[in-house]
Amino acid sequence: MKEYLKNTWLGIYTVLVGMKITFKHLFTPAVTIQYPEVKLKLPERERNRLYVNIDDCIGCDQCSRACPVSCIDIETVKSIPGEDLGTTSNGKKKAFWVTNFTIDFAKCCYCQLCVFPCPTECIYMTDVFEFSTYERNDLVYQFSNLTKEEAEQKKINFANFQAEKEKQKAAAATAPKTENPSQPNTN
Amino acid sequence: MGLLDKEFSDGNIVVANVEDLLNWARLSSVWQLGFGLACCAIEMMATSASHYDFDRFGLIPRNTPRQADAIIISGTVTLKMAIRIKRLYEQIPDPKYIISMGSCANCGGPYWEHGYHVLKGVDRIIPVDVYVPGCPPRPEALLEGLLKLQEKIRNESLRKKS
Amino acid sequence: MNYYDILFYLFAIITLVSAGFVVTTRNVIYSAFFLLFTFFGVAGIYVLLAADFIAVVQIMVYVGGILILLLFGVMLTNKITNVDIRTGTGNLLPASIAVGLLMGALVSVMIYTGWKVQPGEVPDTSIKQLGALLITDYLLIFELLGILLLIALIGAASIARRDKE
Amino acid sequence: MYQYFYELTGSVIISTLITAVFPLVNVLLVALLGVYLERKVSAWMQDRVGPNRAGPFGLFQTVADFIKMLQKEDATALDIDKKLYNIAPVLVFAGSFAVYAVIPFSSKLIGSEIEVGLFYALAVSSFVVAGILMAGWSSNNKYSLLGAMRSAAQIVSYEIPTALVVLAMVMFLGTLSLSKISEMQTAYFWNWNILGGAEFGLVKFLLIPFMVVGFVIIFISTLAEVNRTPFDIPEAESELVAGYFTEYCGMKWAMFMLSEYGNMFAVSAIVSILFFGGYQSPFGYLGNTLGIEWLIPYEQAFWFILKGWFFIFVQMWLRWTLPRLRVDQLMTVCWKYLIPYAFVNLIIIGIITLL
Numbered sequence: 001m002k003e004y005l006k007n008t009w010l011g012i013y014t015v016l017v018g019m020k021i022t023f024k025h026l027f028t029p030a031v032t033i034q035y036p037e038v039k040l041k042l043p044e045r046e047r048n049r050l051y052v053n054i055d056d057c058i059g060c061d062q063c064s065r066a067c068p069v070s071c072i073d074i075e076t077v078k079s080i081p082g083e084d085l086g087t088t089s090n091g092k093k094k095a096f097w098v099t100n101f102t103i104d105f106a107k108c109c110y111c112q113l114c115v116f117p118c119p120t121e122c123i124y125m126t127d128v129f130e131f132s133t134y135e136r137n138d139l140v141y142q143f144s145n146l147t148k149e150e151a152e153q154k155k156i157n158f159a160n161f162q163a164e165k166e167k168q169k170a171a172a173a174t175a176p177k178t179e180n181p182s183q184p185n186t187n
Numbered sequence: 188m189g190l191l192d193k194e195f196s197d198g199n200i201v202v203a204n205v206e207d208l209l210n211w212a213r214l215s216s217v218w219q220l221g222f223g224l225a226c227c228a229i230e231m232m233a234t235s236a237s238h239y240d241f242d243r244f245g246l247i248p249r250n251t252p253r254q255a256d257a258i259i260i261s262g263t264v265t266l267k268m269a270i271r272i273k274r275l276y277e278q279i280p281d282p283k284y285i286i287s288m289g290s291c292a293n294c295g296g297p298y299w300e301h302g303y304h305v306l307k308g309v310d311r312i313i314p315v316d317v318y319v320p321g322c323p324p325r326p327e328a329l330l331e332g333l334l335k336l337q338e339k340i341r342n343e344s345l346r347k348k349s
Numbered sequence: 350m351n352y353y354d355i356l357f358y359l360f361a362i363i364t365l366v367s368a369g370f371v372v373t374t375r376n377v378i379y380s381a382f383f384l385l386f387t388f389f390g391v392a393g394i395y396v397l398l399a400a401d402f403i404a405v406v407q408i409m410v411y412v413g414g415i416l417i418l419l420l421f422g423v424m425l426t427n428k429i430t431n432v433d434i435r436t437g438t439g440n441l442l443p444a445s446i447a448v449g450l451l452m453g454a455l456v457s458v459m460i461y462t463g464w465k466v467q468p469g470e471v472p473d474t475s476i477k478q479l480g481a482l483l484i485t486d487y488l489l490i491f492e493l494l495g496i497l498l499l500i501a502l503i504g505a506a507s508i509a510r511r512d513k514e
Numbered sequence: 515m516y517q518y519f520y521e522l523t524g525s526v527i528i529s530t531l532i533t534a535v536f537p538l539v540n541v542l543l544v545a546l547l548g549v550y551l552e553r554k555v556s557a558w559m560q561d562r563v564g565p566n567r568a569g570p571f572g573l574f575q576t577v578a579d580f581i582k583m584l585q586k587e588d589a590t591a592l593d594i595d596k597k598l599y600n601i602a603p604v605l606v607f608a609g610s611f612a613v614y615a616v617i618p619f620s621s622k623l624i625g626s627e628i629e630v631g632l633f634y635a636l637a638v639s640s641f642v643v644a645g646i647l648m649a650g651w652s653s654n655n656k657y658s659l660l661g662a663m664r665s666a667a668q669i670v671s672y673e674i675p676t677a678l679v680v681l682a683m684v685m686f687l688g689t690l691s692l693s694k695i696s697e698m699q700t701a702y703f704w705n706w707n708i709l710g711g712a713e714f715g716l717v718k719f720l721l722i723p724f725m726v727v728g729f730v731i732i733f734i735s736t737l738a739e740v741n742r743t744p745f746d747i748p749e750a751e752s753e754l755v756a757g758y759f760t761e762y763c764g765m766k767w768a769m770f771m772l773s774e775y776g777n778m779f780a781v782s783a784i785v786s787i788l789f790f791g792g793y794q795s796p797f798g799y800l801g802n803t804l805g806i807e808w809l810i811p812y813e814q815a816f817w818f819i820l821k822g823w824f825f826i827f828v829q830m831w832l833r834w835t836l837p838r839l840r841v842d843q844l845m846t847v848c849w850k851y852l853i854p855y856a857f858v859n860l861i862i863i864g865i866i867t868l869l
Contacts, residue, residue: 008851012730018835022559032240032563035330049320069297106293106308109322132319132332134339136293136310139320212581215568221751240562242553245575250751253589253763256582280587280763352526378651382598385644405630405637413640417670420647424663476629476690 047110048129050103052143056088056122059096063114063123071107072114075100077154080161088120099151101143106136206345213256213282214340217333220255220275221248225262227289227323234326244333252278257336259329260315263291263298264306276313284340286332287315290322297322357397364390381419388412402476518622533625537614544826545775549576551823552830559834586764591654594761598652602645603762603769609641610773613780618693620793620814631692632680635784636673639739642773643669646748646758649770653761661757664841665741665748671848672738672745678856679732682863683788686711686721692784696792703796708789720866724859729789731856733825736781738848740774743833747841782825783818793818 033040042048059076076096079085085094115124133139146154219241223231235241235248249255252275264272276283287309290296295307309315316339319332367386374380388411395404483491519529550565550573557564565572590599616631618624628634643666650662686707687695698712699705708725710718738745749757759770786792793814801809839847 008855011847011851015832015836019831022831022835025559025561026555028561030240030557030563031237031561032243033238034243034563035239035327036334040327070300104294105320106318107290107296107299108320109290109297129321129325129328130331132317132328132335134317134335136308136315136318139293139318209581209585211568212578213585215575215578216582237560237562240557240564242557243563243566243572245565245568245572245578247553249756251756251760253761254756254759254767256586278589280589282585282587378595378598382644382648385641401628401630402633405633408640409633409637412644413637413670413673417640417643417647417666420644420651421663421666424647424651424659 042127046127046129047112047125049105049126049131050108050114050123051126051128052101052103053122053124054098054101054143054145055086056090056120057098057101057143058088058092058094058120058122059098060119062117062119066113066117068111068113069107069109071104071109073100073102073104074098077151077158080157083157088122090120092120097146097151097154098144099146099154102140103143104140105131106139209345210341210343213343214337216245217257217284217336217340218249218255219246220252220258220279221250222258222275223261224264224268225291227261227292230323230326231259231261231288231329234329239326239330241330241333244330244337246333252276253280255279256282257284257286259286259288260292260309261288261323263296264309265304266306267304269306269309269312272309273312284316284336285309285313286317286319286329286336288319288321288329288332289324290320293318293320353397357394360390360393360397362390363387364394377423378420381416381423384419385412385416388416400475402479536623537611537617537625540614540619541611541772541776541779544779545772546576546580548775548778548826549579549771551827552833555827555830556834559831580768583764583768588764588766591761593654595652595654598648599761600766602649602652603766603773604645605648606642606645607769607773607776609638609643609645610776610780612638612641614776616692617780617783618696618787618793619818620811621693621697622811623815624693627691627693630690632684632690632695632784632788635692635780636677636680639669639673639777642777649762650758653758655761657755658758658760661748661754661760664754665758668741668745668748668844669739671845672735672852675731675735675848675852675856676739678853678860679728679735680788682728682856682860683707685860685864686867692787692792696787696794699791700794701798703791706789706791706794706796717866717869720869721863724863724866725789727855727859728863729785731852731859732788733785733828735848735852736785737829737832738844740777740781740829742778742829744836744839745844746833746838747844750838778826778829779822782822782829785825786818786821790821792821 059074061074061076064070064072064074075098077099079095079097085097087093110125112125115121131139144151223229233239235246241247246257256279258272258276258279260272276285287293291298291305292309295302295305298305299307306312317332317336319328321328324332364387367383367390370383371380371387374383388407392404392407395401395407519532520526523529553575554564554572556562565575568575568578590596613635615625616628616634618627646665646669647662650658650660650665653659683695684690687698689695689698699707700712703709705712708722708729710721710725741748748754749759754760759767762770795813795817799810799813801807801813
């Protein structure tokens with residue numbers, strides 16, 4: 001009987017305690033961040049969408065190799081001697097045309113592993129995280145600033161150059177062989 | 188069947204105004220199916236909790252697909268789960284919407300190359316309306332995805348597409 | 350034909366049609382749910398007869414108690430998830446003869462009874478009179494019914510009690 | 515109300531229609547505002563904001579929900595029992611709507627002033643049970659059926675403590691008519707039944723603690739009768755998906771929700787009539803002091819609706835405070851705690867009334 005009465009009392013008392021707590025919260029101001037109008041300040045080293053400063057990219061393919069999910073796709077074409085590609089901001093000379101530099105943000109897992117090996121620090125994380133799309137293909141970002149035709153042209157140029165060189169090499173190989181076979185080919 | 192199944196001819200003023208109302212109703216009360224798959228689900232729960240508050244946009248989780256309007260595919264869709272997702276999707280009455288949340292749902296994420304057990308993107312089994320990138324996306328990113336979805340609903344039309 | 354008549358025929362039709370379905374339908378669940386409408390119609394007729402208390406008791410006891418019990422009984426038996434709970438009709442001939450005899454008796458009683466037909470005064474409510482009658486004229490029957498129900502309750506409890514050994 | 519409109523229009527049909535439509539409008543309004551308030555109250559208790567995009571302060575949120583539900587496809591499973599499946603929501607709604615016939619909103623605004631009003635209100639809620647069982651069974655879904663059985667068992671069991679408290683009150687008041695009960699507690703708040711009724715004397719003070727106990731019991735058991743948390747095990751989503759309306763969608767489901775919110779207001783109204791003076795104002799009427807006769811019914815309606823909404827708010831408050839009970843705990847609360855207390859309360863109130 002004592003137990004019974006105690007249970008009854010506890011039942012009522014605990015409910016009242018709970019109700020008191022929730023009643024207090026009725027008048028606590030809301031903690032909600034009204035998202036589209038108010039935005040939370042992101043932490044300093046926030047990892048979000050990648051950005052590639054293609055002017056600095058030397059096409060070394062290190063980020064692509066570092067990527068654990070292979071979401072970076074790089075295609076490069078060697079420059080031919082007459083072309084001037086300019087230098088990166090920290091003074092490195094560029095030797096490759098980056099004809100294709102895509103990052104598939106649908107696959108990307110935002111781990112920042114691609115950022116560290118980059119010798120020119122041209123790939124880095126930004127604070128942009130709002131880029132939902134209606135189509136999945138829109139999440140594949142192309143960073144190369146060459147148009148398709150230009151890229152095609154570079155490829156053809158390089159192929160022509162290569163063919164030229166082959167030809168020269170073939171010519172050089174046949175000509176001096178008879179004179180001095182022991183000389184190494186310095187071409 | 189739902190009203191959206193019927194099509195009206197273009198230039199119908201009444202339909203145009205009614206349509207705005209109907210679209211408004213649908214976009215302000217997108218009830219999500221209470222359904223979480225993996226780590227993105229934690230982020231989805233955070234979105235419905237006090238700090239981000241899904242309820243501001245009229246989203247409340249419903250536990251049965253019959254009363255829901257949207258699924259948020261939050262996480263890795265394993266091949267086993269894919270069957271269930273498909274079935275849940277089919278049980279939702281029209282009009283229904285799908286938000287694919289996070290890399291795994293978008294295209295398989297880290298498992299897209301070697302995952303023998305993961306569906307490479309939930310859009311292989313059900314039509315996705317909005318893809319929210321991130322691994323997992325911030326709650327704000329999910330909210331932005333929801334806003335995109337609302338924008339999409341706002342532009343839907345009962346009329347015949349000319 | 351005034352509103353009263355229309356309502357009376359409405360309730361009468363509801364009662365009779367659903368009672369017919371209770372008997373004829375082969376699905377037990379359907380029978381039970383048609384019984385609901387029968388009770389409802391009967392309650393409506395009670396209301397039209399100015400017996401408001403009886404009408405409410407009809408709903409309370411039959412719909413709220415007996416019908417729910419019936420439904421529970423049906424649903425807790427086998428194959429509850431199966432929509433096709435069906436019964437067969439056996440013994441059609443003897444049943445119809447027995448029912449016909451009973452109906453004839455009832456109809457004859459109805460016809461040959463000398464009903465008092467002079468218009469009486471319809472009381473505003475019947476609770477007070479009912480209560481007074483139960484405690485005075487019909488006290489013994491009332492008490493006996495109470496004891497009967499108590500016995501049934503004790504019996505049910507003793508059947509449902511778990512055996513110790 | 516019927517009399518008033520009959521004098522006004524002179525037509526039986528029109529006055530009946532108006533009398534019938536008024537509670538319907540009330541149910542719709544209660545559902546519209548109730549869902550909105552539910553979401554806002556839950557938001558405030560969780561330090562959130564709640565719906566605020568649809569209309570000013572999100573006021574049109576429920577309207578949007580409603581229009582959206584109108585557009586939803588009426589999807590049904592193949593193996594359901596079509597007829598019962600379609601009737602069930604109507605029956606449930608009819609059950610909760612029928613209670614409004616006897617609820618006195620003010621001394622003028624009553625659908626029907628029958629003598630057995632209180633008893634009637636208890637009786638017609640059994641249609642809800644039948645409708646719930648119908649819905650659960652016809653859905654041909656194990657979760658629906660289990661939810662319906664639980665719900666029916668719960669409502670039937672909790673009807674007993676409710677009826678016992680009502681019985682005690684009826685013994686004390688000597689009437690079953692809701693409007694008469696309201697009239698007995700007229701004028702000021704110390705005449706309310708929770709404070710021992712209108713008669714001043716020793717009995718009044720003796721009654722106060724037992725009236726409070728009675729109020730607590732009837733509030734808990736009506737809470738269980740309308741399937742609200744902490745007694746919402748029929749819709750426990752972690753075990754039963756959504757209970758007896760798992761298979762319902764669109765407007766049919768909306769009818770269940772309508773009836774749920776209608777029920778909430780109905781039980782709040784009955785509790786406030788029994789213990790808190792019904793439509794009576796706690797501080798006397800402005801109409802009396804100013805000498806404006808016609809103002810009084812409006813004041814009464816105002817106080818009645820205020821009290822009803824207050825108890826709805828308490829129900830929501832409890833919902834967002836307490837977790838759900840387990841089935842055996844639910845039955846323990848009813849059979850081992852509420853019913854014995856209600857019996858003791860009944861006997862004591864009876865003895866005190868005899869004094």
